[in-house]
Amino acid sequence: MSESIKDLGDVPSFPAVYAAALTRRPGAKRAADLPEITHRVRSVRIDPERAAAFDHLMGGPATELVHPGVLHVLAFPVSLSLMARTDFPAPLLGLVHLKNSVLQHRPVRVGESVDVECRVRNLAPHRKGRTFEAVTTILAKDGQIVATDVSTYLAKGSEGAGPETRRRQEQSPSSGKYGPAPGRSGGKAGFTPPAPTARWALDAGTGRRYAEVSGDANPIHMSALSARLFGFPKAIAHGMYTASRAFTESRPDLSRPLQWDVSFDAPVLLPSAVLVRYEDDPVTDSTHCVGWQSARSGKPARRHFTVDVTALV
Incomplete structure (x- = not known):
């Protein structure tokens, strides 16, 4: 059919x-x-x-x-x-x-x-x-x-x-959110954070500001009160906000065809600080980015996302 x-x-x-x-x-x-x-x-x-x-x-x-x-x-x-x-x-x-x-x-x-x-x-x-x-x-x-x-x-x-x-x-190297990303080491339990090159300070209004420009006013992003109705302890940042910000900070050439790949590993609770590292690869004409929460209170570092931006021509 x-x-x-x-x-x-x-x-x-x-x-x-x-x-x-x-x-x-x-x-x-x-x-x-x-x-x-x-x-x-x-x-x-x-x-x-x-x-x-x-x-x-x-x-x-x-x-x-x-x-x-x-x-x-x-x-x-x-x-x-x-x-x-x-x-x-x-x-x-x-x-x-x-x-x-x-x-x-x-x-x-x-x-x-x-x-x-x-x-x-x-x-x-x-x-x-x-x-x-x-x-x-x-x-x-x-x-x-x-x-x-x-x-x-x-x-x-x-x-x-x-x-x-x-x-x-669970054993697959390409299991995305619940395992290591392809070609990258460290899943949820095994992530070893690199040295950061940037730090984002995301306040409680981050989700509301993204909703204003995107239209996506999903309650889980708007406030801690509305997020709790859906099982989250706090509001969480839009995944595509973090992905889009990482894209911008990777300094892409928008005049060229490109590939933009994102994997979301764990939600970013608001407010919070996110550590970020960018690595340029001149051989593949790409930039790799990873964002994570630093280890604290006896808990290991937690990876939030990975972003890869590749120029194709």
């Missing part, structure tokens, strides 16, 4: 998406598979004021070339609208963002209009539930693909892998 397309009149608002997710009847049976449908919005303009505000929040100057984090923000509510559908196999609220990868084929200019298409794929067992990928394609008006954004999510639950699959995942 071919995948169908649902055209949306505009990019959905976050309140509308979350309201749709909450209208599902409690106890209603979930679908077994991912829906074979694409949500699409045509002619979405990249607003100059929003792009500039995003650049400034990440600590960089406003430029005429768009930060790929803005492309993610542009597409995020479209993918959420797909995940809020009644025929989606996992609840939207409670999904955990494990990884993100953006492949940008050419520079994108502020004020440009693009089409946004979102679909989901690769529902797979995980030791803590199931994972899937939300794939967003950004297209220019001539139909050429400008960028592809792949977000990997974990839906926690009892429908995960069996004991043998869990054992293999």
